[in-house]
């Protein structure tokens with residue numbers, strides 16, 4: 306007779322082992338952190354003597370649920386901003402707020418809040434990716450949960466690292482510290498292909514392989530990401546990652562919403578684990594991951610909640626239900642992803658997807674004692690049909706609520722008994738979270754009041770105080786002027802032809818600022834576009850001074866590379882009005898009297914204006930130079946033999962006249 310620490314008995318035990326065994330009047334024998342035996346109660350009690358026997362009565366014992374993809378500290382950002390597109394939400398709000406607030410203190414509090422919610426919802430293990438992951442790991446261990454903790458690595462500065470080299474070094478010491486822990490499995494987490502570089506991904510792959518730890522990454526979450534990849538690399542994301550040998554590591558790939566059959570086979574062949582996030586994909590309208598096709602090839606798929614900012618909870622019962630419902634609807638097949646398979650994805654298969662199936666995911670001898678007990682006698686889950694033992698899966702997936710979870714054990718230790726948390730004080734967490742919310746509210750209220758601070762929040766704005774000299778005249782015959790440029794008095798230094806697409810976003814109070822999104826398409830002699838560049842310029846109102854035939858403007862400008870689409874900026878900045886201008890521009894950089902000027906000949910295509918416009922302009926950073934140039938413009942006009950030098954009035958004079 307074997308001696309064990311604990312025997313748990315219950316009316317039903319759902320093992321989720323290879324044979325999907327279910328024991329009526331079953332028992333589990335547990336010694337230290339491990340399951341010693343699972344089977345009929347009589348047999349287990351006959352073969353084992355236990356220090357303690359606990360009868361869980363009519364509750365159903367199942368393996369603890371595994372949340373295959375989340376960002377636990379983000380509980381503190383739950384409900385901060387919703388109903389936006391992924392890029393605006395992420396780049397416009399989440400990342401700026403994270404840069405400002407995310408600290409070890411933030412991550413510890415956020416993690417403990419998440420652990421409380423996860424334990425209450427029957428989750429015993431999760432795969433995380435965030436910043437200050439050492440703090441996340443410590444808080445998780447303090448709460449008694451099992452987790453794969455991945456230190457995020459991105460190509461831009463993060464709350465915990467100035468550069469990717471710093472975060473890579475931090476990842477290495479993080480792995481060193483936690484690699485032998487009984488609950489925490491350290492991982493490397495390059496955030497996504499679009500937030501990393503090839504160099505970063507290769508370094509992450511090497512680090513993960515050196516320590517044989519998982520590599521956790523977001524892959525092909527949105528259509529836009531895949532379109533960008535096809536455009537830039539002429540291939541979708543998965544083959545590009547394969548070329549970098551990323552899949553040589555033990556990869557956990559979150560999302561994989563937009564992948565084709567070839568990519569599915571590549572992932573399967575490489576043994577990549579998938580984390581399917583139904584709520585997040587629905588809420589952010591990312592699309593429907595081809596789960597049935599993936600399962601068909603034998604890919605291992607877990608289910609995740611993603612972070613609470615995109616869900617907004619950590620309820621795995623909801624995710625299992627949605628996974629099943631979405632699969633049925635997308636395939637028009639109500640037999641698709643039946644209840645048992647949904648539970649499998651959140652337990653045994655989820656463990657395989659996370660590369661930890663030797664530890665957890667099912668109730669069988671040798672695995673750690675990670676289990677939960679569920680009350681199925683609430684009104685929303687009765688009656689019970691007994692003729693078919695499989696009906697327990699239907700009750701678990703289609704009617705059980707996360708609040709029906711009564712008891713949670715991880716690694717042989719109780720974390721919740723009879724709905725009472727044993728490792729976390731919830732009261733303290735609630736008041737501390739409220740304090741953070743107030744601080745974040747104040748920060749965003751302040752930022753939203755200024756176009757400039759919003760521009761700075763998304764990064765990369767450089768200020769430039771400058772003086773512009775400009776004149777604009779309408780031309781009937783541009784060829785005559787172009788011919789004059791050959792005169793010896795002008796030295797032509799550069800010449801270009803491009804198509805300009807400008808969007809002007811205008812704002813009313815407080816700044817009356819103007820934000821221009823400009824895309825230039827450079828055109829070669831054959832009329833083909835050979836290069837494109839995009840810029841963003843925020844200009845304040847100009848101080849203007851009239852010269853004879855020209856205007857001198859001084860203004861402050863903030864210039865930033867336009868990393869995102871006009872649609873992103875429109876949704877992020879919410880301008881009060883918007884004007885589009887499209888022109889065909891011939892441009893010369895000339896030198897006259899040792900000073901440089903730009904000569905532009907513009908055909909306005911939108912709004913359509915007949916004829917064309919000549920602009921002579923220059924920008925300087927000193928007022929003295931600007932004044933000299935303003936005086937020279939008159940003689941340039943004479944050399945170009947332009948008679949009518951009255952500045953013209955256009956339909957959008959302030960827009961068409963300004964800006965280089």
Ligand SMILES: [Zn+2]
Nearest residue numbers: 523559611612
């Ligand atoms: Zn995520």
